[in-house]
Amino acid sequence: MVILDRLPTQDQLQQMRMDVEQRCLMCETGLKFRDHLFACCTYSRQIWTAILCMCNIERNVCSWDMELQWLCAKLKGKSLLVFFLKLAWGSFVYHVWEEHNRRKFRSLSRDVAGLLDCIRKSIQLRVQNRSILMNDVNKKLCVSWGVPL
Template sequence: MEILDRLPTSDRLQRLRLGVDQQCLLCGDGIESRDHLFSKCAHSKQIWSSILQMCSIERDALVWNAELQWLCANLKGKSLLVFSLKLAWSTFVYHVWEERNRRKFCSVARSGDSLLHCIREDVKIRVQIKPIVILDVNRQLCVAWGIP
């Protein structure tokens, strides 16, 4: 849904003439849209930058479409890094959207570090389920994600 820009973000709801507050619930700065929520929001940007750092990838987070193109171009193959980054991306999108909904409907907020911890745990559990051989090349990645 997020790839097709079908999430009910406040900018989409406003276009449907539903009177909603358009302010981003995560950072309080900017209009909540898919692009803002997942790539421009300071809260989300910090989390995604931390994920990239845990994968030893040095690059600036870009706008949504550019980030998606980069992921599609680079997430090929069966390496542990590719597998972990695919999991991290999907759990990142899931947890950011979940956090947005928690704040909107339950008035409960978690910190970026708390969300990063949830993402890290999800990736760790899913990687541990998959039978993999941890090579020396992957040791740093395993340490960063807490994979034994």
């Protein structure tokens, strides 16, 4: 849904002639549309940057299209890093959208650390019973994500 730009974001709802709030519920500055919500929003950007850091990747988040292009190039192969990045990307998109809806419909919010903790826990659950070859790179990755060795 996200990649196809089918989420009911502000720009999508306005095309259906619905009256919607103009500001982003996460950072309260930008407009609510996919590119802003997942790449430009300061809240989301902090989360994605922290996820990349936990994967031992230093990278400046640019735009939705550039991140998607970068991910398509990186998410090839069967390494543990690729596995973590796939889980992290999916979890990031899911949890940011869930946080958006929590704020909109329930007036509840989590800070960056709280949402990052949810992402970390969801990935830990997916990885905990997986057999992992323990080399230095994989060990560092598991320690960074809090996955028991």
